[in-house]
Amino acid sequence: MAQNNAVAGYRTLNGVELNLFTPEELKAIHYATIEVMQNPGIQVSDAEARQIFKENGCEVDEETQIVKIPEYIVRKALQLAPSRFTLWGREKKYNTLIECGGKVHWTCFGTGVKMCKYVAPGQYKTIDSVDNDIAEIAKLCDWAENIDYVSLPVSARDWAGKGAQDVHEIFTVMTNTQKHFHHIDPVGENVEYYWDLAVAFYGGNAEMAKQRPIFSMLVCPTSPLELSVNACQVIMKGARLGIPLNVLSMAMSGGSSPVYLAGTLVTHNAEVLSGIVLAQLTNPGAPCMYGSSTTTFDLKKGTAPVGSPELGLISASVAKLAQFYGLPSFVAGT
C-alpha cells in the first residue's frame, strides 16, 4: 500500500470566505458603473487632467468640467494597470508584494488627529498629535511583525500653519522605520518634495527610486463622482514618477452616495475607476490599488461611522470588485 495516499480534486477553503456576489451580480455593478461614467459622467476639476481624458477619446465639457468615460477606455486602462507590484522597504525582507487576489497585508490606522496617552492605571489623557508621535508610532510599527508597512498614523499638528506639514510627516516616517511608507492625504504641490526625499534616500539615483518605491500615496476622489484638483495632481504626478497610488474613495451611503449599498458600490466604483483610468492614461502601467473606506452615513447624527456593519459589507464587496477588475485592493477594516 502506498504511504502517501491523496484525495484527488479536493478543493479547500484556506480560511474564511465572505462571498457576496456571483459573477453576474458583479457584472451588473460593472454595467451600472459604466452607465454612470457616461451619465452624468465624472466631474474633473483639474484642467490638465481633463486634457488627458480628452486626448484619449473621452467627451469633455469644459463649462461643466464633466468628463464622460466610455467603457472601452476603462477596459484599456484596466489592461494596462498591473495586477501586482512591490512596495519597497529599506531592505528586501521588508518588501510587501501587493497582488490582486494574493496575500492579505496589514498596515496601521491612518490618519488620526489625537493621541491617547497613558498616564496611570486606568487613567488616560487625549491630546492633539504631534510630529514626535509619528516617529514613535513608526518605530512601533517597525517592531510589530504583523504590520507589513506604515501608513501615516496621525497628523503632525505642531507643524500646522508653519508650512509643508505633509513633507515633514513623510520625512519623519521614512527616518523612523525600515518598512515602506504609505502617505495619506498628500498635497499635489508637494509631490516633487516627497520625490526628492525618495531620491535622496537612494543616494541621488532617481532610476532606482522609481524601480524601488520607498513610499506610496493614498489619494481620494470626492464623492459623489468628482476628481478634485488635488486628487488629479497627485494621480498624474505619482503616475509619472512611478509612485504607487491607492485611489481610495470614502463615500458615505445616504450622505454622498445612494442610500442603497449596491448604489453606493456603483458610484464608489465610478470614482475609483476614473482615478485609475487617469493614472493609466498619464503613464501606462502605473501601479494602482483599488481603495475603499466607504461606509454608511448616520442620518440621525450626521456622522460617518467607520465601525458600522455596512463598512464590513462594503469592504468585502470592494475586494470582490477589485478582483473582478484584476486590481489589488485596499480596504478600511478594524
Next chain:
Amino acid sequence: MLAAVEKAKGQLDPTVIIESGLAEGMNKVGTLFERGKLFLPHVMMAADAMTAGVEALKDLVPESKEGAKMGVIVNGTVEGDVHDIGKAIVSTMLQSAGFEVHDIGRDVPVRNFIDKAKEVNANMIGLSALMTTTLQGQKDVIDLLAEEGMRDNIKVMIGGAPATQAWADKIGADCYAENASEAVAKAKELLI
C-alpha cells in the same frame, strides 16, 4: 405646504405666517432632530419647504420688516478643503433655527468670506475645515478681517474634526462648536 401658505396668504399678515407658522415649524423640526425623533433627510426637506414658503411670500413682506432677523451668517469650508457635508448640516440647522444663512460652499478663498460678509451685512462667519492641513485657513480669515477693520463687528465661529476650543482660542475665534446642535446654541448665544 405651499397650498397651506397660499390659503393663509389672504387671511394673515405675511410676517405672522413666516414667524408663527414656518419658523415655528422649523424650530420644532430642529428640536425633534436633536432628540433623535427626526432624521437629517426630514430636516433638509423641512428647510427646503420653508425656503419655498418664504419665497412664495416674498412680494408681500414689507421692506422695513426685513431687518427684524435673528442674524445673518456666512458659512463655508475654507480654501483647499472640499469636505462640506458637516458644514451643510450646520447651515441647515442654523436656517431652521431662524438665522439667514448664506452658504458659500467649499474650497472658498479667504477673500470671498470677507466679500460675502460685506455684501450681506453678516453678523457672523462660520468656518469649517476637515483637514489639519487646511485648518490654517480659519486663522487667515480672522487675520484678514482684522486687517480690513471688520473684526470687531463680526463674530467668527469655527468647526470641523481637527478644530478644538484650544485652536479657537489660539487664533482668536469667538467660538468653537463640535457639532451642528452646538453651533446653533452658540450662534444664538452670541447673536441674540
